[in-house]
Amino acid sequence: MSRVVKLAVIPGDGIGPEVVGEAVKVLDAVTADSGVTFEKTPFSLGAGRYLETGDTLTDDDLAAIASHDAILLGAVGGVPGDPRLKDANIERGLLLKLRFELDHYVNLRPSKLYPGATGPLAEPGEIDFVVVREGTEGPYVGNGGAIRRGTPHEVANETSVNTAYGVERVVRYAFALAERRRHKLTLVHKTNVLVHAGGMWKRIVDAVASEFPGVDVDYLHVDAATIFLVTNPGRFDVIVTDNLFGDILTDLAGAVTGGIGLAASGNINPDGAFPSMFEPVHGSAPDIAGSQKADPTAAILSVALLLDHLGLTDEAARVTRAVEDDIASRDGARTTAQIGDAIAARVQA
Amino acid sequence: MSRVVKLAVIPGDGIGPEVVGEAVKVLDAVTADSGVTFEKTPFSLGAGRYLETGDTLTDDDLAAIASHDAILLGAVGGVPGDPRLKDANIERGLLLKLRFELDHYVNLRPSKLYPGATGPLAEPGEIDFVVVREGTEGPYVGNGGAIRRGTPHEVANETSVNTAYGVERVVRYAFALAERRRHKLTLVHKTNVLVHAGGMWKRIVDAVASEFPGVDVDYLHVDAATIFLVTNPGRFDVIVTDNLFGDILTDLAGAVTGGIGLAASGNINPDGAFPSMFEPVHGSAPDIAGSQKADPTAAILSVALLLDHLGLTDEAARVTRAVEDDIASRDGARTTAQIGDAIAARVQA
Ligand SMILES: CC(C)[C@H](C(=O)O)[C@@H](O)C(=O)O
Ligand SMILES: CC(C)[C@H](C(=O)O)[C@@H](O)C(=O)O
Numbered sequence: 001m002s003r004v005v006k007l008a009v010i011p012g013d014g015i016g017p018e019v020v021g022e023a024v025k026v027l028d029a030v031t032a033d034s035g036v037t038f039e040k041t042p043f044s045l046g047a048g049r050y051l052e053t054g055d056t057l058t059d060d061d062l063a064a065i066a067s068h069d070a071i072l073l074g075a076v077g078g079v080p081g082d083p084r085l086k087d088a089n090i091e092r093g094l095l096l097k098l099r100f101e102l103d104h105y106v107n108l109r110p111s112k113l114y115p116g117a118t119g120p121l122a123e124p125g126e127i128d129f130v131v132v133r134e135g136t137e138g139p140y141v142g143n144g145g146a147i148r149r150g151t152p153h154e155v156a157n158e159t160s161v162n163t164a165y166g167v168e169r170v171v172r173y174a175f176a177l178a179e180r181r182r183h184k185l186t187l188v189h190k191t192n193v194l195v196h197a198g199g200m201w202k203r204i205v206d207a208v209a210s211e212f213p214g215v216d217v218d219y220l221h222v223d224a225a226t227i228f229l230v231t232n233p234g235r236f237d238v239i240v241t242d243n244l245f246g247d248i249l250t251d252l253a254g255a256v257t258g259g260i261g262l263a264a265s266g267n268i269n270p271d272g273a274f275p276s277m278f279e280p281v282h283g284s285a286p287d288i289a290g291s292q293k294a295d296p297t298a299a300i301l302s303v304a305l306l307l308d309h310l311g312l313t314d315e316a317a318r319v320t321r322a323v324e325d326d327i328a329s330r331d332g333a334r335t336t337a338q339i340g341d342a343i344a345a346r347v348q349a
Numbered sequence: 350m351s352r353v354v355k356l357a358v359i360p361g362d363g364i365g366p367e368v369v370g371e372a373v374k375v376l377d378a379v380t381a382d383s384g385v386t387f388e389k390t391p392f393s394l395g396a397g398r399y400l401e402t403g404d405t406l407t408d409d410d411l412a413a414i415a416s417h418d419a420i421l422l423g424a425v426g427g428v429p430g431d432p433r434l435k436d437a438n439i440e441r442g443l444l445l446k447l448r449f450e451l452d453h454y455v456n457l458r459p460s461k462l463y464p465g466a467t468g469p470l471a472e473p474g475e476i477d478f479v480v481v482r483e484g485t486e487g488p489y490v491g492n493g494g495a496i497r498r499g500t501p502h503e504v505a506n507e508t509s510v511n512t513a514y515g516v517e518r519v520v521r522y523a524f525a526l527a528e529r530r531r532h533k534l535t536l537v538h539k540t541n542v543l544v545h546a547g548g549m550w551k552r553i554v555d556a557v558a559s560e561f562p563g564v565d566v567d568y569l570h571v572d573a574a575t576i577f578l579v580t581n582p583g584r585f586d587v588i589v590t591d592n593l594f595g596d597i598l599t600d601l602a603g604a605v606t607g608g609i610g611l612a613a614s615g616n617i618n619p620d621g622a623f624p625s626m627f628e629p630v631h632g633s634a635p636d637i638a639g640s641q642k643a644d645p646t647a648a649i650l651s652v653a654l655l656l657d658h659l660g661l662t663d664e665a666a667r668v669t670r671a672v673e674d675d676i677a678s679r680d681g682a683r684t685t686a687q688i689g690d691a692i693a694a695r696v697q698a
Binding site: 089091092096120121122123139140142144145148149151152153154155156157158159160161162163165166168182190192193194195196197199200203222223224226229231244247248250251252255256260269282283 | 438440442445468470471472488489491493494495497498499500501502503504505506507508509510511512513514517539540541542543544545546548549550552573575576579580593596597599600601603604605608609
């Protein structure tokens with residue numbers, strides 16, 4: 001019996017189309033004889049689309065995307081400082097809108113130092129952890145505003161909104177993940193300053209912990225967590241944290257594990273009410289767009305997360321293994337397509 | 350003619366008293382024949398005082414401290430998880446209260462990789478930058494609250510408050526500092542998400558930049574800034590940023606430049622309306638308190654910042670040079686007092 005997966009594909013801007021091209025190549029290769037067909041619908045969204053039409057994400061776009069089983073996204077965002085984008089906020093209007101509207105409350109960001117990958121740390125040791133970043137609350141909710149804008153008396157506020165409902169569901173997900181991994185969960189927040197939000201996160205983690213007696217729990221302030229990420233990243237297994245701290249920690253984590261060119265992510269709605277979305281952590285890097293210099297590995301690893309999410313665990317494992325083998329045997333510069341070809345060849349071998 | 354400086358000394362908790370002891374030793378040594386006398390008033394504040402009396406910082410304490418010319422602080426905070434401190438928040442009630450009440454709007458945190466110091470980076474290169482962290486606004490204002498606390502319907506908010514007045518004064522300080530250094534200023538924020546606060550910061554930096562045509566300005570999102578701090582810290586000269594981002598970046602910066610044991614800071618009121626406060630970035634580390642394992646270097650470098658702030662630039666330079674020489678000649682473990690003695694001997698040599 002053959003299964004059909006409806007996949008929305010958003011190549012986006014800059015290097016997005018190039019890396020998505022390679023990711024799709026690998027997806028096709030690994031599913032070639034698997035009985036699963038991915039029906040792909042391309043969506044033209046991002047700075048390019050905005051410059052052409054003035055639209056960022058229309059209700060029709062959103063409804064069409066939501067009718068798919070999953071989403072693969074490259075990267076969105078125009079050239080920094082482009083005056084034509086002055087009034088656009090592609091990140092908020094497109095990327096964050098998708099995460100919020102599709103209730104992607106788990107932003108899953110694994111960090112692994114693959115044999116052969118080189119990072120900036122002198123003695124990295126083994127690094128293999130996952131950040132479970134909350135995706136629909138916190139300082140990202142857009143509940144800010146300003147008065148007396150542009151005057152010497154301007155006041156600009158940003159409100160971080162956090163709910164027990166929203167925190168508990170992501171914390172529960174993180175505990176379940178830790179139980180399937182090395183049984184260690186670290187909450188990262190800033191409870192000594194953000195006493196209300198941080199206090200609630202801490203209480204909820206403590207409460208959920210009692211349902212997962214096999215999982216060791218600890219807590220770090222976000223500032224201390226950045227220190228450990230560079231001095232002892234091996235201490236982490238699963239990190240659960242808020243939307244903004246997760247944003248910061250995962251870029252740092254990407255840097256210490258061989259670069260943001262390897263960092264994959266899933267924006268997941270575990271309930272299945274909405275399609276989940278998989279994307280590399282890196283941005284659209286317009287400065288190198290079209291030059292075949294981008295590393296498609298993060299996009300390809302995002303396909304592995306996508307396959308895993310869809311229950312295609314064998315296929316996911318084949319992609320991951322192919323990437324690992326590819327990284328281990330890297331020498332010399334290759335084009336975006338050469339890396340994609342090499343990994344696609346490995347998944348078929 | 351002899352000058353008298355009234356110095357409030359807050360040793361605090363954990364390793365605070367040990368490192369402050371060495372810092373005062375070095376201060377006394379460097380001012381021995383200088384015609385400047387430091388009249389020191391000790392203040393017993395911190396978790397210890399709270400446990401004894403229930404007070405964190407009384408109005409009388411505050412008034413007494415405010416009548417001094419400057420403040421030297423060790424570290425405050427009790428043993429994490431101590432049930433007797435459950436309802437105390439020493440950080441908010443003491444440290445942050447001092448910063449806010451004494452209008453320490455510049456939180457100055459230099460990061461330098463000294464020859465001989467070893468950090469976690471494989472190829473650190475030259476690292477010498479200063480973070481100018483805003484100290485009286487942003488997510489630190491304590492404007493948060495919760496409803497339905499402890500129920501499944503709890504909502505906990507935290508509001509970041511930012512004013513043109515507050516941002517402009519710290520931005521201006523940062524530009525003036527960049528002009529005396531390598532003429533480069535990097536604004537770090539998250540303008541694509543925190544559009545109101547970030548937008549105001551960006552506009553104010555752009556406006557003040559026109560008064561400092563010799564300073565190159567660039568902008569980084571906070572997530573990207575963490576990447577550069579580990580992959581290319583040499584790119585930074587002066588970083589200006591908000592209270593929370595500054596907290597995170599300076600711990601990370603401490604880690605990449607040889608450890609938080611070397612990171613000094615000044616909480617400065619440049620207008621001189623209130624005494625400025627100098628403290629190591631590290632915490633009270635109660636686990637190693639009393640064991641003479643703490644490195645007093647950060648506290649001693651905080652004395653250098655204090656001397657510099659008071660216009661005692663020669664003395665400040667002698668302390669910095671003594672620390673540099675000490676770091677360059679380190680081998681083997683030394684006690685807290687041995688490090689302090691060695692540096693004190695060097696400033697007198
Ligand atoms: C582009 C930006 C809005 C986004 C975020 O802050 O979440 C990005 O940094 C990420 O981590 O996916
Ligand atoms: C103790 C804490 C409140 C403080 C802060 O967050 O500012 C500390 O981390 C620092 O950096 O001085």
